[in-house]
Structure formats: structure tokens, C-alpha cells
Amino acid sequence: EPEVTQTPSHQVTQMGQEVILRCVPISNHLYFYWYRQILGQKVEFLVSFYNNEISEKSEIFDDQFSVERPDGSNFTLKIRSTKLEDSAMYFCASSALLSRDSNQPQHFGDGTRLSIL
Amino acid sequence: LAKTTQPISMDSYEGQEVNITCSHNNIATNDYITWYQQFPSQGPRFIIQGYKTKVTNEVASLFIPADRKSSTLSLPRVSLSDTAVYYCLARTSNYQLIWGAGTKLIIKP
Structure with missing residues (x-):
């Protein structure tokens, strides 16, 4: 079954720095x-x-x-x-084109744990 | 804006049927009700969704009464591996999922 993949699984960054979290959605x-x-939330x-x-x-x-x-x-x-x-798990998800009568859910990756020090 | 309310936690035993009920406020007429399962350190995994009446798939059933003010997720014959957090969500017409706090289900041997 196709999956959403996220990288990295864990990112540790100093406060004030920029981070880029990456996701590869399901191809179609x-x-x-x-x-x-x-x-916990x-x-x-x-x-x-x-x-x-x-x-x-x-x-x-926000900006x-x-x-x-x-x-x-x-x-x-x-x-x-x-x-x-900003420390949290960040999840990416993707879905096919939806209409009211379709039944195509959002598929989630396993997330990137972002830790800001 | 749609809002969902469900029990914070539930316990059950292996082999039992578990029913988790969620109440919905301000569900629009075109909102679907969607249930997800989440294990620790993993992303939410889609279980089932429905619009009205009863929906059944290979892992669960979903019952939505005619007034659509609640829904009940039914897990038949649970096992230890069903221990997880279960989320009831309303999905708006622009596909945003409205997340509640979830129900932590603990299955005991």
C-alpha cells in the first residue's frame, strides 16, 4: 500500500534557526x-x-x-x-481529489519530531 | 464550526466488542464523520468514515443515527494491539479535519 513518507524522523535545532521538514505524499x-x-495534546x-x-x-x-x-x-x-x-510532532498528509460523495481519506506519514533547544 | 466530544479514556478486555461514542456539535449537512487510530510515535491511521446510517469495513463499523448528532465506532473482538488513541473527526466540505482530544483505549488481557 502506498505511504506518505517524512524525513527526518527527528530534527534537533537551535532556537532561532530555520528548519525544513520534508514529505513525499502518495504519488497520485x-x-x-x-x-x-x-x-500529549x-x-x-x-x-x-x-x-x-x-x-x-x-x-x-503565521508568517x-x-x-x-x-x-x-x-x-x-x-x-x-x-x-x-515550536517543539512538536509535525505530520504530513495527502489525499486524492475529494468530492462530497467520495470516500477517500487523508493518509498520514509517521511524522517528524522537532525539538528546539 | 464543527466540534466533536468523546470520552477521554476507556478500558476493555481482549475478545470483547468495544463501542466508542462521539457527539457532534454544529455538523454541517455535508460533513462526513471520520475515525482515525493513532499509536504512540506514529501518524494517525484512517479507520472508517460515514455520512449517515451504518458503514462497515474489514476492521470496524460506524453507526450514525438519523439526526447525525453522534456516531459510534464499533470494534469487534478487540485484541491487545487495538490499544491506541481513537479520534472522531468532522470533515468539512473544504476537507479540513476538525480534531478533538481523542479516546485512549486500553485493552487488557
């Missing part, structure tokens, strides 16, 4: 997402991406964050000027 999927999960939506542009973003996704699909396979999340509170 068209919608891409980033979520984060602070340790619920999953929080960050952003969705379709047709090379952001389709929706949450309040968390510190950006997303990009630099080529036909990767989907990246960049976090600039990292803060201690």
Missing part, C-alpha cells in the same frame, strides 16, 4: 496537508495545499511558516526563526 494524490501535535491543523497554492490555513500558520512543492514529489514545511514552543 492532489491535496497536501501539514498538522502538528504538541506532546491533540492534533492541530496547520495548512492545506492544492494546485501549487495554499487552500486553507489555521491561525497557527513564520511556509510551504512549498519544489518538484513533482516533495512537499515541504519551512519554519523560520524557530521558538521553543
